[in-house]
Every structure is written in C-alpha cells, then in structure tokens.
Amino acid sequence: MSVDTEPAVDPARDPDWARLLEAARRSLERSGGSLAGSVTIARPTDGERRVVIGITGVHRPAGVQRIAVRLADVDLHLRQLSGRGLIDTLTEAGAPLRDRPGERRREALARQAALARARASACAGQEWFDRWLDWLRGDGMLTRLVRAGGDLTPVLRVLEALPAADEPLPAFAERVLGDTKAFSDASLRGLVLRAVALWQGAPPPTSAEQERALWEAVGVVPDDLASHVLVLNVPARGGVVGEWLTQAAALALPMRLTLHQLRLGALAIDAEEIFVTENPAVLRAATALGPAAPPLVCTEGMPSAALHRLLAVAGRATLRWRHDFDWPGVRMLTAALARYPAAVPWRMSAADYEAALGPAESVGGSGPRLTGTPAATPWDPALAAAMHRHGRAVMEERLLPVLLDDLRAASGGSG
Numbered sequence: 001m002s003v004d005t006e007p008a009v010d011p012a013r014d015p016d017w018a019r020l021l022e023a024a025r026r027s028l029e030r031s032g033g034s035l036a037g038s039v040t041i042a043r044p045t046d047g048e049r050r051v052v053i054g055i056t057g058v059h060r061p062a063g064v065q066r067i068a069v070r071l072a073d074v075d076l077h078l079r080q081l082s083g084r085g086l087i088d089t090l091t092e093a094g095a096p097l098r099d100r101p102g103e104r105r106r107e108a109l110a111r112q113a114a115l116a117r118a119r120a121s122a123c124a125g126q127e128w129f130d131r132w133l134d135w136l137r138g139d140g141m142l143t144r145l146v147r148a149g150g151d152l153t154p155v156l157r158v159l160e161a162l163p164a165a166d167e168p169l170p171a172f173a174e175r176v177l178g179d180t181k182a183f184s185d186a187s188l189r190g191l192v193l194r195a196v197a198l199w200q201g202a203p204p205p206t207s208a209e210q211e212r213a214l215w216e217a218v219g220v221v222p223d224d225l226a227s228h229v230l231v232l233n234v235p236a237r238g239g240v241v242g243e244w245l246t247q248a249a250a251l252a253l254p255m256r257l258t259l260h261q262l263r264l265g266a267l268a269i270d271a272e273e274i275f276v277t278e279n280p281a282v283l284r285a286a287t288a289l290g291p292a293a294p295p296l297v298c299t300e301g302m303p304s305a306a307l308h309r310l311l312a313v314a315g316r317a318t319l320r321w322r323h324d325f326d327w328p329g330v331r332m333l334t335a336a337l338a339r340y341p342a343a344v345p346w347r348m349s350a351a352d353y354e355a356a357l358g359p360a361e362s363v364g365g366s367g368p369r370l371t372g373t374p375a376a377t378p379w380d381p382a383l384a385a386a387m388h389r390h391g392r393a394v395m396e397e398r399l400l401p402v403l404l405d406d407l408r409a410a411s412g413g414s415g
Helices: 015-031 046-056 071-082 086-093 100-119 127-138 141-147 153-160 169-177 186-200 208-217 239-250 280-292 305-311 327-339 350-357 381-390 396-410
Strands: 038-042 066-070 228-232 255-258 273-277 296-298 318-321 343-345
Touching: 015 038, 015 046, 015 071, 015 086, 015 100, 038 071, 046 066, 046 071, 066 071, 071 086, 100 127, 100 141, 100 153, 127 141, 127 186, 141 186, 153 169, 153 186, 186 208, 186 327, 228 239, 228 280, 228 305, 239 255, 255 305, 273 396, 280 296, 280 396, 296 305, 318 327, 327 343, 327 381, 350 381, 350 396
Parallel strands: 273 296, 273 318, 318 343
Antiparallel strands: 038 066, 228 255, 228 296
C-alpha cells in the first residue's frame, strides 16, 4: 500500500514547496513574523498537494481547488525535517524577512518628525507653505521621501533662506547647504521648486526655462546668460550697454539684454516713467510709434533677474506696470508694487477688466477660464471680486488698442 506523502527533500530547493514558502513569506512580512496565521494555495499541483498532506497528516483528494495550511504546522514540520523553523528556512533561502508593521511605524514616526520640523519653520503659517505641506501629505511624496532615507531639513533650509538677492545658484547652494552642486539632486530641487511655484502662484515647472524663471522669481540666478529682459526705447547712459540702449532707442529697435551684460558696468536709466508689460506683442506693436514711444520693458511672464537689475538703476522713474488679468498676473503685480515704491498699476482696475470683457459679456462668458488659486488685488479689491464673478481671464492682447492709446499719449501724441 503506497503512502500519499512528500519524499524526504530539502524544502528550500524543492519546486513543490516554492509557492507555499512564498505565501508564507508574504504572510510573515505582513504580520511582523507571527506564526498565528495560515496560507492558502489555489489550484495546487499534485506535488504541492502531497507537501501539504505531509505537513498536516490530513489527506487532500486529487483535483482539490484550494488547500490551506497553518504557518505553525509548517514551522513544526520544517523543524522535524531539518531542525530549522520556517523563519530560518526562508531567511537562509533568500533575503531576510521584512517587518512591514515595523516599517510602517518607523515611517509614521519619520513623517511626524518631518512635519514637526516643518511646522516649526519660519515659513510656517504662510498660505503657500501650508498648501505645499498639504500637497506633500496628500500626494504621498512625504512617505516616498522617508522611505528613501531622506528628510525635509535641506528643503526647509532652502525655503527659509529665500528670497535671495540675485545670488548665483551655486553660491546660494554653498551658502545654505554647504555644497555648490546640491541642486543636482532632482528630489531636493523638485521639492523646492514645487514650493516656489505655489509661492509665486505658478504651475509646477515642466522645463528648464520654467525652472529658471521660478528660481529668478525668488532671487536665485541659475545662469546670468539665460536671464534676459526685452526693452524698447529705454534711454540710458554708462558703459557699452548704455551705448547700445541709446542707439537702439534712436531707431525704435527692441533689444534683449542678459543679466550678464547688465552687470558689465555702471548703468543709469534717464526716464521719468517706464511702462512694464507682460506680453511681447504689446512691445512689438509699440514699435509702430517710432523713437517717440515711451520707454517700455517686457517681463515675458514672470519678471526675470535681468529685468530687476535693469529697473534697479531706473532712479525715481514711475513704473506703470501691468500683467494679464489672471491669478498669476495679479500675484506678479502685487509683488511688483511691493518691491518698487515707484510702481503703479497700468490698466489693471476692475473697470479695465470689465471693459476688456465687453458690454455683452455675462457671468461665465467667453474667454479662457480662470485657473489656479485666487489672489487678492489690494490696489483695487473690486478687481478680484469681478474676476471671481466672471471666472474668465483676459490676456493683454485684448487690451492692445487701449494700451497703444496710452503709449501714444505718453509719447506726446506722435506716431
């Protein structure tokens, strides 16, 4: 009479044991090493069925679809076979068992420590910073960070050191983190720039150019050759750049100046007022006014370090400043008004917004939808209310005729 049991073999090398040991490993890792549970094998082979019969001493008929076995029985059987229990068998056959409950506890403690450090930061309480922390928790980024062995301390040190004063990126990294190449770490750079984007009301960067603009928005300069500003008819004196600007103004020729060029020598702007616009289309249209067109500077989106360097030598010139009627635009204007005492809004009132929408516009009318986090408009609170009500953005191109009328009037009516 034959006995339907397993032959005497090494379980760790026997393919009939493989699925059982894999299931046992998963169960032990989930439970933190507890032998109190059981495992199940679906559609077992004849060899797997015989293994379980040998462990339990209970016959399982051929063709059975599922068989279960207690881990304690597996452990006892292995000790009888080889003198090694289940955990030792699994460890010797492969990697050490993971303690997943312990890992989760350690991760939770690491997250709590990181959040406690963040809540003690000098940035805590600022709306953008709190939204960044919410993103870290909600997106799982904080868990991934602690699993990788990182922490928030370097990120927080960077954010606490911002804004800088047009400091080269390597020098900033050395000053704050003690390593000129610290931002070559993609994780560190990504976490910092995500926070800066929320701070500036901009979308997360998806290109090197967008990253550069965000760095420059908080006074850090990755590359003084890549930072530039577009100008028209800006009267200046001093050095070769002053000569270039003078010659270009005589021809109503737009010029693009880099931060590197603006740092070459002493430069002074001789103007009583300078118009600042966001879209190059406005500057391009202004060239039709010729040399009589008033000085015009274009931010091309977020103001660059080069633009700020240029305006720093503008003396007491009045800066008539505008951006698109969208939430990033009003945030950038708020920042400009705070940075430059001589800055005043240019065609950025609620009345200008309503007029640009047109008399036929109704709530929710045509035009791109406003997206992103709403912002206040302290120079005209009615503007934010109107933007909320209509829910539409207005780009500068729609205001081009009235903007050109303003520029023509400032030029003395010529052109």
